[in-house]
Amino acid sequence: MDKRERLIEIATKLFSERGFENTPLSAVCETANVSKGLISHHFKSKNSLLREIFMKTTKLIVEINKTDKVNQTPQERLLELLESFFSQLEADKLFFQFNLNMMVHPKTREVLNDLIKERSSFILEATKSIFDKLDAKNSLIKSHIFIAELDGIALNYLGIYDDFPLKQIKEHIMKKYINNGN
Amino acid sequence: MDKRERLIEIATKLFSERGFENTPLSAVCETANVSKGLISHHFKSKNSLLREIFMKTTKLIVEINKTDKVNQTPQERLLELLESFFSQLEADKLFFQFNLNMMVHPKTREVLNDLIKERSSFILEATKSIFDKLDAKNSLIKSHIFIAELDGIALNYLGIYDDFPLKQIKEHIMKKYINNGN
Amino acid sequence: MDKRERLIEIATKLFSERGFENTPLSAVCETANVSKGLISHHFKSKNSLLREIFMKTTKLIVEINKTDKVNQTPQERLLELLESFFSQLEADKLFFQFNLNMMVHPKTREVLNDLIKERSSFILEATKSIFDKLDAKNSLIKSHIFIAELDGIALNYLGIYDDFPLKQIKEHIMKKYINNGN
Amino acid sequence: MDKRERLIEIATKLFSERGFENTPLSAVCETANVSKGLISHHFKSKNSLLREIFMKTTKLIVEINKTDKVNQTPQERLLELLESFFSQLEADKLFFQFNLNMMVHPKTREVLNDLIKERSSFILEATKSIFDKLDAKNSLIKSHIFIAELDGIALNYLGIYDDFPLKQIKEHIMKKYINNGN
DNA sequence: CATGAATGAGCTTTCATTCAT
DNA sequence: GATGAATGAAAGCTCATTCAT
Structure with a gap:
């Protein structure tokens, strides 16, 4: 299970549903069951x-x-x-x-x-x-x-x-x- | 000069240009040359x-x-x-x-x-x-x-x-x- | 109807029920149907x-x-x-x-x-x-x-x-x- | 030095001395020499x-x-x-x-x-x-x-x-x- | 006496980002 | 790769108080 890919998928879904600004990265992390640090590790920002x-x-x-x-x-x-x-x-x-x-x-x-x-x-x-x-x-x-x-x-x-x-x-x-x- | 009306006008403009979530009330106040408190005085939220x-x-x-x-x-x-x-x-x-x-x-x-x-x-x-x-x-x-x-x-x-x-x-x-x- | 007296009464009641710090003067004014200015007119603070x-x-x-x-x-x-x-x-x-x-x-x-x-x-x-x-x-x-x-x-x-x-x-x-x- | 524990200790002390509502979280943070964000990191509210x-x-x-x-x-x-x-x-x-x-x-x-x-x-x-x-x-x-x-x-x-x-x-x-x- | 617009300080909370481990 | 503590800026909102009318 590639976590990077999963993060992208989940982020896409959440950004679509809630809007980009209304979706904190923390929400992405929680949904993906992944730590906050990891998302910064994979994406610059x-x-x-x-x-x-x-x-x-x-x-x-x-x-x-x-x-x-x-x-x-x-x-x-x-x-x-x-x-x-x-x-x-x-x-x-x-x-x-x-x-x-x-x-x-x-x-x-x-x-x-x-x-x-x-x-x-x-x-x-x-x-x-x-x-x-x-x-x-x-x-x-x-x-x-x-x-x-x-x-x-x-x-x-x-x-x-x-x-x-x-x-x-x-x-x-x-x-x-x-x-x-x- | 009705400040309430001016606040609405300016907010409309800024919300249009920058988007609602991307426009802090402070930006509206600054543009209107008005204190932060006033906006709460006129609008509940x-x-x-x-x-x-x-x-x-x-x-x-x-x-x-x-x-x-x-x-x-x-x-x-x-x-x-x-x-x-x-x-x-x-x-x-x-x-x-x-x-x-x-x-x-x-x-x-x-x-x-x-x-x-x-x-x-x-x-x-x-x-x-x-x-x-x-x-x-x-x-x-x-x-x-x-x-x-x-x-x-x-x-x-x-x-x-x-x-x-x-x-x-x-x-x-x-x-x-x-x-x-x- | 002495408004000053009424303000005191209502403030007493609200301070008792909600506590002093948890009772904004605005609540007192609203309950008393009185403007915010008046309370400052009658009481220094x-x-x-x-x-x-x-x-x-x-x-x-x-x-x-x-x-x-x-x-x-x-x-x-x-x-x-x-x-x-x-x-x-x-x-x-x-x-x-x-x-x-x-x-x-x-x-x-x-x-x-x-x-x-x-x-x-x-x-x-x-x-x-x-x-x-x-x-x-x-x-x-x-x-x-x-x-x-x-x-x-x-x-x-x-x-x-x-x-x-x-x-x-x-x-x-x-x-x-x-x-x-x- | 567990900062979470320290925050609890200091908050207890300050809440006791000054009262809960009269103690801003900023006071707790300053006393603990800790940023405002940290308290929200450890406690929901x-x-x-x-x-x-x-x-x-x-x-x-x-x-x-x-x-x-x-x-x-x-x-x-x-x-x-x-x-x-x-x-x-x-x-x-x-x-x-x-x-x-x-x-x-x-x-x-x-x-x-x-x-x-x-x-x-x-x-x-x-x-x-x-x-x-x-x-x-x-x-x-x-x-x-x-x-x-x-x-x-x-x-x-x-x-x-x-x-x-x-x-x-x-x-x-x-x-x-x-x-x-x- | 009475109003309510206006101010400004201060509060809790959110959040992207950094960093040591 | 992965974690989560920690930061700091910024946001919305509350509220006592002042002041012109």
């Missing part, structure tokens, strides 16, 4: 622990997008992307919670500034490469809107509306993007 | 100050939506709503920053839970009442998507992409909603 | 308010002991004193609570030092004058023990034993002192 | 530190009473008890001061409520078991009076009369209880 977590999730995102989809049509790729977004959103709320938290909160945004830029460029590029193939016109704008729409759905689903009708919205969105890419 | 601020912004939102638009067609209302959203978003970033912050962060969400529910119900209702008149079919889903889209745009504009092409996106969105209400 | 209260209760004690008992035998006086002690103890717990509090707590003892000395000398004298008449031998010692016994009973009754058998103890004590003054 | 101290003194009291006195007559036990009370009272004023303080002050009584009940039941039982053997009649009442008398003596000696004639009172009390158990 709380901030650097956060950065490591964020980089790990970025890697995940990159990998999902890199899997060979050479043979797919852009329509298929869009379809798959939406499918995976909606199923992930339901299955792993904490993952989205965490990323929203980190992007929005000024403190964490400062700590993660470069990493956020890096990740969001990647996502924009990946999305744009799809829309480019669909219809090069306005592909940047369409990509931005596409991303914003999904982010907004995640935000409203996770943080605002208890009775957010995710399934119906998924259908609606899928229909919209599958037929005309708009 | 930091949380209650936050609640007061949030309620104030809710009132603003409600009022904007209440202004007599009896004679407007739903199309006109939608147009106006989008116009005001995009111009506000540019003019008063802090206002959106604040609201995003408070919705996303677990700690503030806990403190504001009831107020958030209340406000978001109102916004959903107000939006739905427009879509109802446009085309009753799926009006709830469309409202949710509409709100999510705008939230997502705010989120990406304010927090993620430095070079977010707001103007073009505005045009795109306006076109989309004005022509077919989709 | 919290300490001086305390001193005034203590002096008032001393006056009461002195008066009770001064009422003409010229014609009474020492036995009758002792009887009456015990009777009044036990009935008071039951009827006005707060009065005893207050006095115990003030005597025991280091902070209040410091503030009231001179007044405590004054009052306790008086009580000792008054008691000794009775025992002197009963049997001059060891009257000082007997007085001290008598006072200590009553104080101890108050302490145990009010502060320690929920089921303190006050009535039976009263009988026991009365019998002891009435028959032989021991 | 100021209240829990107080509880720990109180429990420790209860243990002491229990142990004193538990030492094998199987062979003693009740008269001998009473004698010993009084001897130890009076010598302790002179030797360790702070110990009594502390206990009186904690029993009388409303705030500390609230914090220690259960522990006070527990301890005072024990003391009553221990005392009653002696009086039972002396003369079962009225043993409960006699025990209560016995305890009250000693408490009252401590109270008057420590807190009220500077010139309390402890030695003579001791003699008087000893004579009273040794001859007839009254």
Whole structure:
């Protein structure tokens, strides 16, 4: 059992649930049944622990997008992307919670500034490469809107509306993007 | 010069810029050139100050939506709503920053839970009442998507992409909603 | 309605119930429905308010002991004193609570030092004058023990034993002192 | 040098001398030459530190009473008890001061409520078991009076009369209880 | 007399971080 | 690798007191 890995996992979970600033390292240690000293032994500081977590999730995102989809049509790729977004959103709320938290909160945004830029460029590029193939016109704008729409759905689903009708919205969105890419 | 009002204003600004938890009351006091004691004299606690601020912004939102638009067609209302959203978003970033912050962060969400529910119900209702008149079919889903889209745009504009092409996106969105209400 | 008098009354009650240090002046003001400024207008400080209260209760004690008992035998006086002690103890717990509090707590003892000395000398004298008449031998010692016994009973009754058998103890004590003054 | 133990010792001393509420933890730390953080490291809160101290003194009291006195007559036990009370009272004023303080002050009584009940039941039982053997009649009442008398003596000696004639009172009390158990 | 805004000192508690073992 | 004692800064909050009105 790699304690370092366990610390990262637990910290991710707690940061997601309670927020970064509202999660003392002591809480991470207690949950992990590990001494306070150990966390400092493994991570230079709380901030650097956060950065490591964020980089790990970025890697995940990159990998999902890199899997060979050479043979797919852009329509298929869009379809798959939406499918995976909606199923992930339901299955792993904490993952989205965490990323929203980190992007929005000024403190964490400062700590993660470069990493956020890096990740969001990647996502924009990946999305744009799809829309480019669909219809090069306005592909940047369409990509931005596409991303914003999904982010907004995640935000409203996770943080605002208890009775957010995710399934119906998924259908609606899928229909919209599958037929005309708009 | 009403110091209470000034404290609210300054706190709003600082909470928006730095986040709630990352803004000590001492920072508010220093900025307001006021003793630490005074803030406790006027507000029972930091949380209650936050609640007061949030309620104030809710009132603003409600009022904007209440202004007599009896004679407007739903199309006109939608147009106006989008116009005001995009111009506000540019003019008063802090206002959106604040609201995003408070919705996303677990700690503030806990403190504001009831107020958030209340406000978001109102916004959903107000939006739905427009879509109802446009085309009753799926009006709830469309409202949710509409709100999510705008939230997502705010989120990406304010927090993620430095070079977010707001103007073009505005045009795109306006076109989309004005022509077919989709 | 003399507000000054009401403030004293309410302060006495609250100081008795919660203790001096644990009772903010703001609590006194709220209970009295009076502004914070007023209490400072009437009393130089919290300490001086305390001193005034203590002096008032001393006056009461002195008066009770001064009422003409010229014609009474020492036995009758002792009887009456015990009777009044036990009935008071039951009827006005707060009065005893207050006095115990003030005597025991280091902070209040410091503030009231001179007044405590004054009052306790008086009580000792008054008691000794009775025992002197009963049997001059060891009257000082007997007085001290008598006072200590009553104080101890108050302490145990009010502060320690929920089921303190006050009535039976009263009988026991009365019998002891009435028959032989021991 | 166990700092935790030292903190308890010093806190006991200061709480006794100045009272619980009148002793900031900072005073304990300064006296112990220790940082403010350390006290929180060892004790969950100021209240829990107080509880720990109180429990420790209860243990002491229990142990004193538990030492094998199987062979003693009740008269001998009473004698010993009084001897130890009076010598302790002179030797360790702070110990009594502390206990009186904690029993009388409303705030500390609230914090220690259960522990006070527990301890005072024990003391009553221990005392009653002696009086039972002396003369079962009225043993409960006699025990209560016995305890009250000693408490009252401590109270008057420590807190009220500077010139309390402890030695003579001791003699008087000893004579009273040794001859007839009254 | 009466109010309540305003001050400032001081309190308990939290917490990231350091360091000897 | 691992522990936990120890530090010190900073936070929110309480409260007696002052003062202009």
